[in-house]
Amino acid sequence: MKIWLRHFIKHRDTALLALALLFLLGAILRPSIPFKHNIYAYFLVADISQSMNAEDMMLHGKKVTRMAYMQNMMHEVVASLPCGTKVSIGMFAGNSVAAMYAPIEVCRNFAAIQDTIAHLDWRMAWSGNSRVRESLFVTAKVVRAMPEPAQVLYFTDGEEAPKLHAFNTKNLDEFQGGDDWLFVGIGTDEGVAIPKLSQDNQVIGYWSNESFAMQPGIAQISESTLGVRDDNVAFGDHDRYVSKLASEYLENLTKEIGAKFIKGDSTYTVLKAMKEQKPARRDIAPLPLDWLLASLAGLCILATYASHHPWRQIKQNLHLYRREIQSRFFVKSEAVAHDNHFQ
Template sequence: MKIWLRHFIKHRDSALLALALLLLLGAILRPSIPFKHNIYAYFLVADISQSMNAEDMVLNGKTVSRMTYMQNMMHEVVASLPCGTKVSIGMFAGNSVAAMYAPIEVCSNFAAIQDTIAHLDWRMAWSGNSRVRESLFVTAKVVRAMPEPAQVLYFTDGEEAPKLHAFNTKNLEEFQGGDGWLFVGIGTEEGVGIPKLSPDNQVIGYWSNESFAMQPGIAQISESTLGVRDDNIAYGDQDRYISKLSTEYLQDLTKEIGATYIKGDSTYNVLKAMKAQKPARRDIAPLPLDWLLATLAGLCVLGTYASRHPWRQIRQNLKIYRNEIRARFSVRAESVAHDNHFQ
């Protein structure tokens, strides 16, 4: 061992250059090692039912609809995700959830994802009702049908229309798939009326209390299946149905399925809750080593320019600099003395 060390010290420059060449040849081969890492994929489900048109949210100092507030929050969430994360956008209406596309990489498809969010609209809904509870089964099927697992982020005000009662409350005892899901509540506890909009997005009235009347029995169940809502309009404040964020209902619902509920009062809180979620899956991927070999090769080349005795060289350089500084001050002092002599 000592013989090899002496030989290396004696022929250090040649040895370092030879080692650098070997490292560069190794980097060209692009070696890698298997590395187990977390893979994050999200299915962002947006509630596009008509209650999301209620204007009780504040954004940049202005009162906006829940839909607008939700879209802004989804924009910010997607913009905050690191490259490599995959995202899919879905829509909820009636008792169904539809995915716009399978999860795609967020950075390479950033513009497409943000454009999808920007064009979410209540007119895209295929049903006039809002059955959050029943939609969970459809959501689970959609996630299972995706080419890879994804965690669900459900943005909703929790409004059930028509209202739930003993005849139309779905039993969730056998539900599987809600573990790790995150529900984000959009809306306020005070509540406001739900505007009824024309196809041109113009307000023509407000939904009345009769539209949400609790009609027991088969009639209401059939109505929810057909996907229509009572067409009554309230023209006075007394007849308007007041829509609120269903906080207690969403809290109870998430407990039943093992999910998490958080109020969507800030994007920061949503991102914090997302970090607490489990990754969609863990997988083994190759970890490239070419950058490491190339870096070591560069250090070897730099090592050929270093002194064999670095500390001695540093002390010598400092001594030279100190002598130069003293010489400059001496020359300046003699020049000043010479000038004073002739004055």
């Protein structure tokens, strides 16, 4: 061992360069080792029902719709996720939830994900109703159909239209899913009217109170006769339906399925709640070692430029610098004194 050490010290530069070459060749092969770690994947469900057009949110000092506020929050959430995280975007309307695509890696597909969020619109809805409770079963099916598990983030104001009563409230006792889901409440407790918009996004009126009532004459409750929202429009303030964030309803709903509800007051609040969620799964993935080998090669190359006696070399350099400064200072002082004497 001592012989090898003496040989290395004698031919240090050659040995270091040889090691650097070996490390670089190893890095080119891109080796990896199996490593068990957490896999984070999220299914972001956006409520695109017409109650999300209500203007009761503040963004950058201006009053905006719940939809615009939700989109901005989703943009910021996606932008804050670390590389390796997977994201899918879904839409909720009626009693259904549809996924735009399976979870995809956030950094490689950042522009596509942000573009999907930017183009969310109430006109994409396939139903005028808003049945959050009914949609939970569909959401669970969509998540189970994905190629890998994903945690659900549900952005909604919790508005049920038509309103629920004893006969049309779905029983959730046998619901499977919802464990550790996160519901983000979008809206305020103030209460505002819901504008009724044309296909050109022009306000043509406001939804009336009758719009959120069950249609008369429905005797039996089934999947096809759950009740549809009346298309009446309010003509005055007195008959407009006032929409609020259904905080208490969402709180009770999430407790029934083992989920969590938070108000979407800020992106920080949402990100903090997401960190408390369990990872979607734990799996064995390859941990690349090429960066480590390349770093070792760089250190070996740098070491060839280091002196055999670095501290001695530093002292010598400092001594030389000090002598040079002293010589320049004294030469300048003598020159000034000589000029003054001559005058």
